[in-house]
Amino acid sequence: MYYLASRPEAALPVQVIRGFGTAIMHGGTTTVLAMISITLYESRPNGGPQLLLPGLLAAVVLHSGFNSLLGRPALATLATLLVLPSVIYLVFRQGERTLRDWLDADLDSNVQLLESINTGRFLDSNGGRYLQSLRARFRGEDLADMLCCLRLHGELALRAKGILLLRESGMDEPPIDAETRDRLAELAQLERAVGKAGMLALRPLMMATGKDIWQLTLLGR
Known part of the structure; x- marks a missing residue:
């Protein structure tokens, strides 16, 4: 004008x-x-x-x-x-290239985390030692819930990354099965049990960035 x-x-x-x-x-x-x-x-x-x-x-x-x-x-x-x-x-x-690089790197880190938890080697890792250092602040059952929360978060993040990789490849996404929905509900229940303070303490281990939260939201659709 x-x-x-x-x-x-x-x-x-x-x-x-x-x-x-x-x-x-x-x-x-x-x-x-x-x-x-x-x-x-x-x-x-x-x-x-x-x-x-x-x-x-x-x-x-x-x-x-x-x-x-x-x-x-x-x-x-x-x-x-x-x-x-x-x-x-x-x-x-x-x-796109940045997203693909992040998917590859994060996929490896989640696989390694789950492998260490499932084989019992997690407590010997830096993450395990960090979790044990929280004993003075949290009860034993809270720490057990935190470890379960960490494992479920890793499993669901892997599932979400698989869906993202399928999207990147132009393939059809599989429907979210009942087991995955049950795990999402279990994760939400564990997060409530652990509480805000516990989830804040877990944040360095879960690497709960905006992307990870977005992944879990993606699974819940």
Whole structure:
């Protein structure tokens, strides 16, 4: 509207092209900012507001490039149509790659955790020693519930990661069976029994980031 009022002599098609390009530019830069920020926060859930800076910088660079062509609206719109989809595609591919790397790494860590619990070697690990150090703060039955909660969380996280891997491969997801729903209910019951203080103490072992919680929510659908 400002440009329309300040340049009344400009032809209507020029104004339409400029408005079209501006709309695409603002939508595209906002998308780039959101996609970069989400990708960074997925890999660093407690990273803080500074993780917004890379996406903001990319949006500012794209916006500045558009503004540098202020006097050539047709060229600015054409450049926006050519550049923004490519940038969004590259950011999307990088986000996919980050998700795939996280799935592979987290899958290995969950398998190792469950294997150590099932074979009785967990108490000899750093995680087991950490759990034993909580004896002064929690009762024995609470620690037993915490260990069961840790095992169930790992099993359900593996199940959720399997569903995500199927989605990544474009395959059909199996329906959530009754056993999985029972385990979800059991996990919720254990979390209530352990209490907020116990779950907070378990957080370093469960690696309960936003992704893990999202995985378990995915299973409950």
